[in-house]
Amino acid sequence: MVESSTYKEMAVNAPAELPAEKLEARQRELVQALNACLPSHCVLHRSEDTTPYECDGLAAYRTLPLAVALPETEIQVQRVLQACHRLGVPVVPRGAGTGLSGGAMPIREGLVMSLARFKKILNVDSYARTATVQPGVRNLAISEAAAPYGLYYAPDPSSQIACSIGGNVAENSGGVHCLKYGLTVHNVLRVRAVTMEGEIVEFGSLALDSPGLDLLSVFVGSEGMFAVVTEVTVKLIPKPQTAQVILASFDDLEKGGDAVAGIIAAGIIPAGLEMMDKPATRAVEEFVKAGYDLDAAAILLCESDGTPAEVAEEIERVSAVLTRYGATRIQISRSEAERLRFWSGRKNAFPAAGRMSPDYYCMDGTIPRRSIGTLLKRIGLMEERYQLRCMNVFHAGDGNMHPLILFNGNDHDEWLRAEAFGADILEACVELGGTITGEHGVGVEKINSMCVQFSPEERDTFFAIKHAFDPARLLNPDKAIPTRARCADYGRLHVRGGLLPHPELPRF
Amino acid sequence: MTDQIEVLEQFRTQVVHATERQQPLQIRGGGTKDWYGQSIEGELLNTRGYQGVLAYDPAELVITARCGTRLEDIEELLARHNQMLPFEPPHFGPDATLGGCIAAGLAGPRRSAAGAARDFMLGAVVMNGRGEVLHFGGQVMKNVAGYDVSRLMAGSLGTLGLMLELSVKVLPRPFAETTLQFDTNATDAVRKLNEWAGRPLPITASAWRDGTLALRLAGAEAAVKAARAALGGEAVDVIEAAHFWQGLREQTDAFFTHIEPNAALWRLSLPSITEPLPLPGTQLMEWGGAQRWWITETDAPLVRMAARQAGGHATLFRPGPGNGNLRQAGVFTPLPAPLMKIHRGLKTAFDPAHIFNRGRLYPDF
Numbered sequence: 001m002v003e004s005s006t007y008k009e010m011a012v013n014a015p016a017e018l019p020a021e022k023l024e025a026r027q028r029e030l031v032q033a034l035n036a037c038l039p040s041h042c043v044l045h046r047s048e049d050t051t052p053y054e055c056d057g058l059a060a061y062r063t064l065p066l067a068v069a070l071p072e073t074e075i076q077v078q079r080v081l082q083a084c085h086r087l088g089v090p091v092v093p094r095g096a097g098t099g100l101s102g103g104a105m106p107i108r109e110g111l112v113m114s115l116a117r118f119k120k121i122l123n124v125d126s127y128a129r130t131a132t133v134q135p136g137v138r139n140l141a142i143s144e145a146a147a148p149y150g151l152y153y154a155p156d157p158s159s160q161i162a163c164s165i166g167g168n169v170a171e172n173s174g175g176v177h178c179l180k181y182g183l184t185v186h187n188v189l190r191v192r193a194v195t196m197e198g199e200i201v202e203f204g205s206l207a208l209d210s211p212g213l214d215l216l217s218v219f220v221g222s223e224g225m226f227a228v229v230t231e232v233t234v235k236l237i238p239k240p241q242t243a244q245v246i247l248a249s250f251d252d253l254e255k256g257g258d259a260v261a262g263i264i265a266a267g268i269i270p271a272g273l274e275m276m277d278k279p280a281t282r283a284v285e286e287f288v289k290a291g292y293d294l295d296a297a298a299i300l301l302c303e304s305d306g307t308p309a310e311v312a313e314e315i316e317r318v319s320a321v322l323t324r325y326g327a328t329r330i331q332i333s334r335s336e337a338e339r340l341r342f343w344s345g346r347k348n349a350f351p352a353a354g355r356m357s358p359d360y361y362c363m364d365g366t367i368p369r370r371s372i373g374t375l376l377k378r379i380g381l382m383e384e385r386y387q388l389r390c391m392n393v394f395h396a397g398d399g400n401m402h403p404l405i406l407f408n409g410n411d412h413d414e415w416l417r418a419e420a421f422g423a424d425i426l427e428a429c430v431e432l433g434g435t436i437t438g439e440h441g442v443g444v445e446k447i448n449s450m451c452v453q454f455s456p457e458e459r460d461t462f463f464a465i466k467h468a469f470d471p472a473r474l475l476n477p478d479k480a481i482p483t484r485a486r487c488a489d490y491g492r493l494h495v496r497g498g499l500l501p502h503p504e505l506p507r508f
Numbered sequence: 509m510t511d512q513i514e515v516l517e518q519f520r521t522q523v524v525h526a527t528e529r530q531q532p533l534q535i536r537g538g539g540t541k542d543w544y545g546q547s548i549e550g551e552l553l554n555t556r557g558y559q560g561v562l563a564y565d566p567a568e569l570v571i572t573a574r575c576g577t578r579l580e581d582i583e584e585l586l587a588r589h590n591q592m593l594p595f596e597p598p599h600f601g602p603d604a605t606l607g608g609c610i611a612a613g614l615a616g617p618r619r620s621a622a623g624a625a626r627d628f629m630l631g632a633v634v635m636n637g638r639g640e641v642l643h644f645g646g647q648v649m650k651n652v653a654g655y656d657v658s659r660l661m662a663g664s665l666g667t668l669g670l671m672l673e674l675s676v677k678v679l680p681r682p683f684a685e686t687t688l689q690f691d692t693n694a695t696d697a698v699r700k701l702n703e704w705a706g707r708p709l710p711i712t713a714s715a716w717r718d719g720t721l722a723l724r725l726a727g728a729e730a731a732v733k734a735a736r737a738a739l740g741g742e743a744v745d746v747i748e749a750a751h752f753w754q755g756l757r758e759q760t761d762a763f764f765t766h767i768e769p770n771a772a773l774w775r776l777s778l779p780s781i782t783e784p785l786p787l788p789g790t791q792l793m794e795w796g797g798a799q800r801w802w803i804t805e806t807d808a809p810l811v812r813m814a815a816r817q818a819g820g821h822a823t824l825f826r827p828g829p830g831n832g833n834l835r836q837a838g839v840f841t842p843l844p845a846p847l848m849k850i851h852r853g854l855k856t857a858f859d860p861a862h863i864f865n866r867g868r869l870y871p872d873f
Contacts, residue, residue: 128781129706151706172652183650185659186627199846206779207820208798209624209663211841212851212869214613217626217659221652238708261567267590267680307708309730366648368568398649438650446653453653457640461857465655468853481654 018109026109027066030089034069034111037079042117044068053112056097056104057159060409061444065092065106072117074194074230081228082198084111090474091196093224095135095167098159100362101443103170103223103479113228115166121145122231129236130189130206135166135229139173142234151236154181157439158347166229172221174439176272176346177303179397183439185220187235193219193227196475201227218465223441224476226469240305243271244315247342248322249296249329253277254373256298259325260396261369263302266321268314272303273397274346277376280353280391280404281345287352290345293329300327300396301346303339349393350404357389357406361418364446365429366400366438378428379403386421388414400438401429427452442480450480451487459484512574515557516641519670522553523863524639532866535666537576538603541612543826545665545868546839553670555607562673563647566591570630570647572675575607582606586678594622594679598757607671613663616757617713617724620705620780620795622679625662631675632658634668637859647675660854666865667873668858682712682726684733687749688741690721694784694793697721701796702781709735715756716793717763724753756794763792767803769830774811776800778820785814801825808837815841840869 018026027045034043044050045067055062066089071077084091090110097104106112118134121141125131126149131142139160143152156175157163163173169191172184181187190204204216219226250256256275263270276284276292276299285292292299300322304314315332322330333339353360367375376392383390394401403425407418426436426449436442436449450459462481467473482490526533532550542548559576566589573582579599586592596616597609610632615624631645634657644657661671692700697716704711710727723741725732736743744752755761767773771789780797789804804811808824815822821841827834843851848870855862855873867873 125781126706127702128779129702149706172656174650178650182623182627185656186623195846201844201846201850203847205819205821207777208620208780208795209613209777211821211823212843212847213668213854214626214660214663215847215850217662218656221656238706240708264569264680265567267683269679306728307731307734309734310728313728313730366650368565368647370565370568395650400648400650433646434648435646435651435653437653438648439652441652442654450653455642457636458642458644458654461636461642461657462654464857465657465854468850468857471853 023066023109026089029087030066030111033083033087034067034080037083038069038071038076042070042072042076044070050112053094053097053106053114056094056099056102058100058102058105058443058445061102061105063106063108065108065110065112068112068114070114070117074200077113077194077228077230078198078200080111080113081194081196085196085198085472085474088472088474090477091228092476093170093228095164095170096138096162098163099167099171099441099443100364101437101441101445103441103443103476105444107478115164115229118166118230124149124236126151128206130233131236132231132233133165135169135232136164139163139165139168146236147239150239152239153234154187154237155184158350165232165234169220169229169232170222170224171439171441174395174400176274176395179273179395180269180271181237185217188216188220188232189235190233191216191219191229192231193229195227196470196472206233221441223443223480225466225480226475228475240271241307242311243303243305243339244311245272245301245303245333245339245342246315246318246322247292247331247333248300248302248327249293250298250300250326251296251328253298253376255326256300257369257372257396259300259322259327260372262321262325263318264369264397266317268317268321270302270314270318270397271305272301273395274301275299275372275394275396276346276349277392279389280349280393283352283356283391284345284348287355288344288348290341292345296328301342346393349391353391353404353406356391357408359407359409361405361407361422363401363403363405363422363425364437364440365426365434366398367429367432367434369396369399371432371434372396372399372401375401375428375432379425382421382424386417388417388421390421395438398438399434423449444479447480447482447486448490450482451490456484456487459487512558512560516672519553519558519635520639522551523635523637523670526551526863527637527639527861530861531863533863535611535670535865537605537608538578538601540599540601540604541608544612546835546871547867548865549867550863555605555670558672559605561585568647569649569678570675571678572631572647572673573606574673575605575671577606579604579606579609587681590681591678592681593628593676595619595625595628596757597625598759600758606674610662610671610674610676611664611666617715617753617794620714620798621712626659628677629658629662629674630677632661632671633673634661634858635670635672637669637861637863641672645675649677665868667855667869669864684729685724685726686732686736687744687752688723688725688736688739689744690723690741691719692716692721693719694791697793698781698783698797704739705780705796709739711735711796713753714794714796717791722752724749763790763801763803767826767828768805769828771803771805771828772824772831772834773826774802774804775823775825776802776811776815776820777823778815778818782818782820785818787811787814808834812841842870
């Protein structure tokens with residue numbers, strides 16, 4: 001994810017570029033077809049109307065689509081997809097547009113299909129503990145609708161005020177509490193969707209399993225490349241009665257990492273387990289005054305939830321572990337207000353980075369917990385090599401790191417260095433036995449790094465899987481999975497562990 | 509190590525050869541679940557030679573092992589570190605392997621509270637029909653790079669490829685556990701289970717049969733104690749309770765062991781709130797009402813229709829001794845055409861010559 005500033009249009013997976021006049025003819029043809037299946041207020045094609053759709057949360061990568069469709073019913077979704085299928089026009093589905101990897105970035109010769117008007121909560125069944133909602137419903141709105149019954153929807157990505165459940169399904173979104181309560185894939189029971197050919201399919205059901213292969217499990221996280229979601233049934237779970245958080249300081253990053261492992265090894269699965277390094281702590285403390293220990297090399301936030309007696313029992317166990325692992329200071333929240341204050345620092349880490357620097361580049365690699373210290377040391381060396389600062393916040397409980405690389409986007413060289421720095425971190429994650437993305441998705445942003453993590457045969461298999469859902473290869477194509485040609489180009493361009501061969505040249 | 513590389517090469521030779529001749533292969537570990545599925549055909553590919561735990565660090569909450577590793581060995585190793593496979597997979601015999609466990613995708617009593625095999629899959633190394641070794645997922649909890657293929661392997665009955673190595677998330681064993689018993693009829697049991705599931709209670713298993721509802725509570729000592737006080741019921745002796753849940757998990761309980769010759773054991777997976785079904789025969793209800801075992805002589809279409817009307821599906825789990833040709837009616841619920849089309853596309857993606865466990869899931873699949 002890159003915050004703010006426009007840099008350049010990126011050629012993704014090298015699509016063949018149509019000349020301008022052909023593009024215009026294509027647009028006329030598409031708009032005509034769309035007008036046959038949608039009311040006029042559901043079709044946008046003038047650039048002033050389509051510009052708001054030119055990027056998602058990853059603002060550095062943007063392009064204008066031929067048109068934007070905003071269907072309001074499932075039948076309209078079917079008709080639009082059938083029309084695009086007939087015309088061979090690629091379709092990019094879009095939820096709230098908060099994604100951080102460019103998964104909803106338009107295709108120049110394609111249509112953006114926004115599901116923003118699918119925002120009805122169809123049913124909240126407190127007895128069955130399920131909610132059936134349309135894909136444009138915001139993540140937090142589900143929990144709000146379930147709150148009167150003492151229930152909620154567990155996955156809580158940091159963008160939960162704005163992000164939509166359809167997007168969560170596409171990205172398999174996580175959140176601060178997924179160590180204990182799971183990711184989207186663990187909390188969605190059923191998805192209804194329309195294939196590129198316009199066929200309605202249902203994956204999963206209100207029962208706990210379905211006959212045949214578990215298509216739901218591979219559909220979640222498929223980045224909008226298999227089918228367009230029109231309805232989602234999620235699991236609701238009882239709200240914990242109470243929660244308390246421990247704020248612990250360590251004089252050494254590695255000790256903090258060891259303490260995380262110690263908590264898990266002691267048989268405890270906390271509701272949340274987060275860590276921040278000193279630069280991150282300083283930046284947020286200046287910003288929100290959360291009461292963080294500014295002398296600490298790392299601080300750890302560990303949340304416990306449940307019944308009051310259960311929480312008291314767990315807090316005691318966790319405190320004992322933290323002490324054993326050399327915590328220099330331990331604070332336990334004494335009130336809900338204090339709990340929220342302790343969390344406010346962590347939750348404001350990204351805006352705090354925004355205050356420190358004109359731009360920041362947020363990475364999303366995941367590594368085995370035991371390698372947290374090693375990766376942080378290597379990031380420290382990279383800061384010197386790329387001459388850029390980096391602050392580290394991470395979901396320590398599950399090894400998901402969010403290094404924030406600080407740079408100035410107006411300086412093109414800084415952006416190139418930031419990009420190379422990021423790719424270097426991701427390679428280190430793969431090398432340490434982890435992955436290039438824990439929860440943000442590949443999209444367009446990390447597509448080159450996919451060449452590092454997966455072999456050509458593995459990538460071919462991904463294409464074959466996509467083909468099973470979308471034989472015409474029109475639904476959000478050129479995202480997430482790089483072609484062999486693209487990886488070959490990347491391999492030539494990329495110098496492992498060093499700077500680019502010609503940093504002064506623009507790269508496409 | 510060398511011998512393991514040799515075993516892998518033997519697998520590759522066998523797979524490539526089978527694909528060239530378009531001859532089916534039956535993948536088999538301990539053979540404890542040979543009876544599960546539509547049919548078995550083809551030359552045997554025995555996975556038992558490819559075994560061993562490759563990585564296990566209790567603090568990482570993940571175990572990686574080769575497919576032929578005995579499930580018992582894995583669970584013993586985890587127990588030594590006070591951890592477990594949270595989905596309580598049934599073994600159905602001492603020779604059960606990890607590969608077979610994931611391929612079958614079956615879960616035990618803890619399923620409704622903890623999740624199924626697919627929920628704990630973190631990574632899989634798979635040999636496809638071309639003999640290529642492919643890595644999907646990994647050993648970390650959060651991983652959205654590429655499609656989530658490793659979860660798709662759980663319950664695939666080995667129809668997509670030969671699972672070579674599997675990484676599975678594990679969890680600590682609960683600090684405390686207790687089992688309660690209630691006298692109640694089926695209708696009340698369904699209602700109570702669903703109401704309780706909407707409250708923050710540490711219920712990790714449930715079973716109703718013949719007027720008795722058993723409930724297992726597990727978690728922090730304080731939570732179990734408080735729940736016990738809130739729920740009432742009668743506490744069951746610890747050893748007796750362990751035996752009872754084990755009997756359900758392994759289907760050694762008397763309910764499962766006596767199937768009349770003309771009857772069959774059906775597994776109905778239903779929305780948990782489904783009212784008791786008006787099927788003849790005997791039933792045992794698990795998973796908070798979401799899994800219902802029926803021993804019945806009712807015709808397959810009627811059982812299937814009852815499950816479908818309730819929003820679920822029915823699997824012919826074990827036909828009675830004289831009822832084997834019931835399989836011809838299909839072991840698993842047939843799929844709607846658009847889903848079958850996707851299934852066939854996925855099959856071809858991994859196994860172009862359709863060699864792996866042909867017919868095990870659906871005829872000619």
